[in-house]
Amino acid sequence: MCFSASASFVTAAVTGSLGIAALIRAPQRQDLLLAATPLLFALHQGIEGLLWLELAHGPGRPLAGGLTVLFLLIAEAFWPVYAPLAILLIEPDRLRRRLIRGCLVIGLCTGAVLAWWVLARPHAAAIVGGHIAYLSEDRDSRAIALAYLVATVLPLFLSSHRTALTLGTIILAGYVVTYLFYREAFVSVWCFFAAAASVAILGHFEWSRRQRLRGALS
Template sequence: MHHPMCFSAPASFVTAGLTGAIGVIALTRVSEPRQLLFAATPLFFALQQGIEGLLWLDLPLAQDEHVSSALTLLYLFFAEAFWPVYAPLAVWLIEPSAHRRLLMVACLGAGVGVGSYLLWWMLGHPQLATIVDYHIVYGTGYRQPDAVGIAYVAATGLPLLLSSQRTVVVLGAIVLSGLVVAYALYWEAFVSVWCFFAAAASVAILCHFEWLRRRSSGSARA
């Protein structure tokens, strides 16, 4: 099984720089501790893209397989095991509606399950990364069951759409669009849409905090 990724080292590093900068700005807009995970999301986008940028630099050299293997495993850890847990938790923390928070807990449970399974799988099987036709392709020779893909989507996309906050729902629409586009290829591509969607998702997160700040300022003046 394999899936194509971003186009080049510069593309990865530019995306990492852009999303990282947005993440730093978003963190300066935080007014409550429970908002920290959501605001920090672009920083993890940036870290993931930075790791792939390093892979772009290392793979053509083929001098030390241990380096490329470690970078591949680290990238896939974020893509497959980290996000299904982090995303629902970050959204749950900022959700004011008790009913919606309960639904998000179910999504978090699915995320812990699918993330743990994918982590167990990647640690127990070889994970390969190669450059093919201007893409980095990650392959294991095995297609995960559809149920795994469904659980991944439920964990990473559904909590955003369940939010009572409009800006978070917009973020959910961006993420879900990426997942739908990826699904047209194969389920593994669920975790490989960052170059196209990470920047847009990061902007949506920053807009969320700007909207909260302006609403708060408006309430204070009133």
């Protein structure tokens, strides 16, 4: 969350609670990755909350450097792999699974490149205009940005699950709004919109639970 430490911690608490509720409602093993997504959002927001506290004491603190790298690894290298895998596991349609598997391959390659980039180059974070901006060397990232978008968003639109389409709409809208209005703190604000998708994930598993109960009663 890009607005304050307290906002990050509140978001972490809310999304973490949603994640626990979703896991309780997850009926099968293949649902666990999707159900656990809000918990990972919560972890991510918690890391940034700690980073806010460190940056408030001034630049150059060692813990701030470690938190910056950890936050960027999750944001840039982890999600391109996790997102398509979570959708692939719940998708029943064979053709759609093949397409999503292709997105997963793209995500693995993208995640590997971005992990190397995060670990091999210097990075810093600073509070700029009420946001955390992540500062690093310039890079020509258009191809990587497109690959990241394909890996994290396209599987949601390829899925036969209506909830996945809702998630894709939320995340894509967040991507566009963040890019247009918060470009200097893109990585940070973008994750706030991703956290907002936790409500849709819980709604998916709650609806599935109620459908199973109705089936059992009938």
